[in-house]
Amino acid sequence: MIVMENQQNPDIKKKLEPLYESGILVDERNWSDYLKKFNNTSAVPSKEFWNGKKVMITGVGGFLGSNLAEKILGYGSDVVGIVANHDLKKYPNIADLRDRMKLYICDLSDYGQVEDIIKSEKPETVFHYAAISFVPKSVEQPNIVFQNNVASTTNILHATARHNKEATFKIYTALSSEQYGFGKDLSEFPISEDNPFRPCSPYAVSKIATEMIGESYHYSDDLPVLRIRTFNQEGVGDPIDIKRARDDRFFTATVAKQIAMYLAGKTDKIAIGNQNALRDFIDVKDSINAHLLAVEKCEPNEPYNVCTNYGILTGDFARIACKLFGIPPEKIITDIQKTRQYESYPAFVHGFVGNNKKFREKTGWAPTRSMKGIIEESVKYQQEVSA
Numbered sequence: 001m002i003v004m005e006n007q008q009n010p011d012i013k014k015k016l017e018p019l020y021e022s023g024i025l026v027d028e029r030n031w032s033d034y035l036k037k038f039n040n041t042s043a044v045p046s047k048e049f050w051n052g053k054k055v056m057i058t059g060v061g062g063f064l065g066s067n068l069a070e071k072i073l074g075y076g077s078d079v080v081g082i083v084a085n086h087d088l089k090k091y092p093n094i095a096d097l098r099d100r101m102k103l104y105i106c107d108l109s110d111y112g113q114v115e116d117i118i119k120s121e122k123p124e125t126v127f128h129y130a131a132i133s134f135v136p137k138s139v140e141q142p143n144i145v146f147q148n149n150v151a152s153t154t155n156i157l158h159a160t161a162r163h164n165k166e167a168t169f170k171i172y173t174a175l176s177s178e179q180y181g182f183g184k185d186l187s188e189f190p191i192s193e194d195n196p197f198r199p200c201s202p203y204a205v206s207k208i209a210t211e212m213i214g215e216s217y218h219y220s221d222d223l224p225v226l227r228i229r230t231f232n233q234e235g236v237g238d239p240i241d242i243k244r245a246r247d248d249r250f251f252t253a254t255v256a257k258q259i260a261m262y263l264a265g266k267t268d269k270i271a272i273g274n275q276n277a278l279r280d281f282i283d284v285k286d287s288i289n290a291h292l293l294a295v296e297k298c299e300p301n302e303p304y305n306v307c308t309n310y311g312i313l314t315g316d317f318a319r320i321a322c323k324l325f326g327i328p329p330e331k332i333i334t335d336i337q338k339t340r341q342y343e344s345y346p347a348f349v350h351g352f353v354g355n356n357k358k359f360r361e362k363t364g365w366a367p368t369r370s371m372k373g374i375i376e377e378s379v380k381y382q383q384e385v386s387a
Helices: 010-015 017-022 031-035 063-074 111-121 135-140 142-163 202-221 251-263 284-297 314-324 357-363 371-386
Strands: 054-058 078-083 102-105 125-128 170-173 225-230 232-234 270-272 281-283 303-306 311-313 332-335
Touching: 010 017, 054 063, 054 111, 063 078, 063 284, 078 111, 111 142, 125 142, 135 142, 135 202, 142 170, 142 202, 170 202, 170 284, 202 225, 225 284, 232 251, 232 284, 251 270, 251 314, 251 371, 270 314, 281 284, 281 371, 284 303, 284 357, 303 357, 311 314, 314 332, 314 371
Parallel strands: 054 078, 054 125, 078 102, 125 170, 170 225, 225 303, 232 281, 270 332
Antiparallel strands: none
């Protein structure tokens, strides 16, 4: 670990000040006002719509896939799950769900395997969540990440177009806010769907390619492919004791894990990377509801942002998280080895906060859970895991 002193650049906060004044960005000054904006006023998925529907979920053993599977199994869906590894112990997220779904082990980069499943199962809806989504890995192994993410999507769409076009209601190919990269100036915040892409990693490029491949199959084969760009999905799913939680390689989970360790006397610091990155964190329970509503209500081939409309700098997130658990802010340090390579580029600000107006108007959805819940549930989860 290479440590530097706690360093959040005051110049960044100064140039973002209009966004703090408007409430779009959050820090300790307006935290209380931010919390008041969350309630349970949101459209929810239709149990009647999903009851009896055959749904294929790729990456069902992961953070999103397992949470989605748990949700729609409860609605009465017939779930076909796909994982990559024969060792099912690698998928504790679905240990309690495996007997309730039909599970395939499949290399999604192998078209023959994908084709056999599509021909056999003919799912009515596909949620394609399988991807290598850890951005630093895409920097270290760009070809592996790009080829995996793009080939898997192409194979699913091609097999569907050839063998299941009539039966398919919607195809959800998971897209990402990483495609936007960063805002060029203040006028671009919050970022809307027509904002230019400025990809900062091979992962981001793989998601742009995923979106474009979906668009091409929409035009060439009339496939009902959705274009839903979800921002940073975090937290712990329902029920919390099953532990379908965000991988602790990711920022919010890393902070939560270190807070749990600090409270247990196992560390005396909270080490994070760039404290000046801007993020729009959405609770996974909200995002799963949004994805289901997208299938129910959104137009194919039309881009939509799924986000909260509220952003926070990573250093402020860590400070607020520590404050919630009585940890002095001076315990937060910067580990420059955790800083992403592209964050040395002189951008206006590294990161984004999204505009969800288009999606809200189409579906009636709104985020109901704040960052406070993400922090508290994530720390509780980490404490239970290490107990």
